[in-house]
Structure formats: structure tokens, C-alpha cells
Amino acid sequence: GAILKKIQQAGTSGTHLLAILIDPEKFENSAASDFLSQLPKETTHFFIGGSSCTAAETQRTVSAIKKKTTLPVVLFPGAHHQLSKEADAILFLSLVSGRNPVYLIDQHIKSVSALRTMNIEIISTGYLLIDGGHQSAIERVSETSSMAQSDVQLIVDTALAAQFQGKQLIYLEAGSGALKTVSEEIITAVKKEISIPLIVGGGVTSANQLAKLYHAGADMVVVGTAFETGNWNNTITEHASSKNKNYERI
Template structure:
């Protein structure tokens, strides 16, 4: 089984390096817009392209992903809301188990439906503990999943949930404030989780500025995911800012811990 992406994510945690993932909603992203994002991503140090969402209205993902693959060597990873969003042209899939909720359909039910499609498909499967965090207002993910998010001021609940996911054998934890979140997940919660798990931590939701990204990376996130902010960034200035912030963090790290 292909494990290149799994090894890439794991190396982030072990090396202390940071990564950027851009999330494209196939219902809102034309091929032309995707090509624009790809050009900016390649120029400014983006590591992964995620495609998908909690709810997709049409089947555009099945044409968008192959078109993107024809334009870039960056890994394209599915972020599926349902098995209908699985397309074999992708490099990998975040096989999400919603461990913050108690909805059996999203803990294992949808996975049973998707398993025959994924087995032997060539898509690298990345078992991921998905945790919804309250960041100020109801989101599509909350509504569609029919679950309550973890309260923003309860880092101990997030920590115990993440540890449980790690002990169950999941390969990364994704804490998400949801699309259009009012604010990002607190640095207290991020640090509490990151400092106690040995698998990569992905953070998404409410990341709108370079300062947000720096704060979240410094708190312990290995990967940040930016989606909604791309929709209001036609110039690509935010992607450039993220790339600059990542380079700054890596430069600081090399000064503090020079390679021998």
C-alpha cells in the first residue's frame, strides 16, 4: 500500500516543520479558479491541496480533481463529506472518523460504504480523527453531522478525545472550527492537544490572517488548513503571506536548532 503521504505527515511532527493546505470547495471552485490557486500555491510554499466539503450539491469534484492533477504535482487529497465525493484521480483521502461526536454514521457507517470503493483504488488512505470545535457559530459541518462540537473553552475534552483517537490507531488528528468560523481554535486547546499526542495535528477554521497562522503554528499545529479565506482573496495576497510566515518559522527554527 502506498504510504508516501502518511510518511510526509508523520515527518512534519518529528521534524517540527510546518505545512499549509488549501481547501477548495468543488461547488464554488471552477477549473479556472483552481488553476489560479495552483499557480499561487506552487509559488508560495503550499504543501497540500484538499478538495471537498461537508455538503456538495453536484458532481463537479469528479471533473475538478482530474483537471487539477493535469496542472500540478502537489498532492491532491480528498476531504470528503460522503462517499459520493470519492474520485480515483486523487492522490489521497482523509478517511475521517468524527471522534468528537456520537453519530455512529460518521464514526464508522459511511466508512463501511466507502471501503469497497477505496480498496485497491490506488488512493492513499489517511485514517484521520476528525474533531469539530465550537468557534462561535453553527457551521455546515455541525448541521450535517448532527453532532455537538467540543466547547471552545474545554481543552481537556479535546485532549482526551485526541488521545483516544491516537490509541485507536488513527494516523493524524484534524481539529476543525468549520467553514466560515467566527474565530480560530484557541491556542490553549491546540497546545494542550499537540503537546500530548505523537501524531500530526491539523488545524482548520477561522484562519484569516498571517498572524492567525503564526499563532496556531507556534501553539503546536503541524498543518493549517485555509478554505473560506481563499474566496475573498482574488489577488492571492493571503497565500503569499502564509508562505512567508511558514518560511519565517522555519528560519527561526534553524537558528534555534542549527543542523550539525
């Protein structure tokens, strides 16, 4: 599919992708223009989904965004009914950090009768929930625990197992509104071993953090809450290395 191919190309050429996540439950169609106008020009994708939104909310949100952008609109569903035939693609997420069959295969089966009628690109994605410093909605809804950030080897092995199973993307998720993002150490360790693109999301609120996550090895970063609440910090402060130089001079 065209959308996966573009993400793969970005992965091999070192281009950085930025997906803005919109939760249909909180999205007002009438505010769409204002919302879109505050987004960075680096935005490359829209992700649409949430932990508890309805089918109708999903469809109206995809419709509203599609009317205003030429960027790919990708479903990021929290459940099998969060679909829209107007979307360009769907991340077919398997929650491989957890052991709940409902989010490993059952939701997927339930989505098939609708998906087979839709002409949207299906992208098989290994989804790993990593501890973001608070109990995330995903943990609550999926009834699974997140992986500890200190379990780096287990996270790497889980990502690689998902790749061996045929997943086309790996998504490291700290949870919406996470207090801490997935660490650079984890991102670098996973990126080093997998050969499929790496998506990172959860708790990213500034351009500084974005730069760090890309530098660590993320091909795509997903930001939701910071734009939803208008709390995005776009200032790039002096790089740590130049601070060190000042320090040496003193």
C-alpha cells in the same frame, strides 16, 4: 504510505505544512489557474471536499487540480461518495467529537466498494469539531454538536482516545468560515499529549494567524474560505514580543 510519512516527518522535524482546501461545489475549472496563482508558495497540499458536493463535482475538481500541480491532492470528504481515483490520498475521517454513528463508521462502510477499486492512500484521521463561534455546516450535516473551546481536557482526552484507537492524524476543526480559530491553548495542550501529527483548520484568514497556530503546535494548517473569497491577509505585522519591548522602553 508516502503521504502520511511526509506529514509525520514534518511533525518530528518542526516543518510547517499548509493545505489549501477546495470545495468542489464552488470551484470553477476555468478559474483554476487564477486560483492557484494567488496561493502562497508555502502551500504543501491540496485538500478537496465539502459538506454537500457531488461525486461528479469532486472528480472534475481533482482532475483539474492534478493537471496543474505536483503537490499531493488529498480527499477530505464530507460524505462517502466524494471520491476520485485520481487523488493521491484520502483522509478517512471519523468524527470523534460527535456521537453520530453515521459519521463514526456508517459512511466509511459505504465508501469501501469504491475505495477498494482505487489505488489511493487511506489515512485514518480522528476529526474533532470545536466551536468556531457559529453553527458550522459540519454540525448541521452531521447532526452533532461541536466541543466548547473551554473543554480543553475533554478535547485532549478525545484526541488521545482517537490515537489509542489507531488514528494516524488528529484534525482540530473549527468549521469552514469559523469566526474564531481553534485556540492556541487547545492546540498546545493536544500537541503535548499526542504523538501523531496535528492538523488545524477553520477560520484562518491571515499569515499572522497561521504563524500563531504553528507556534502553538499545529503541524499542518488548512485554509479554505480565505482563498476562495480572495480575503487572505498575507501581511506579517510586528510580533507581539517586539511590541512589548517598545512598551517597556516607554
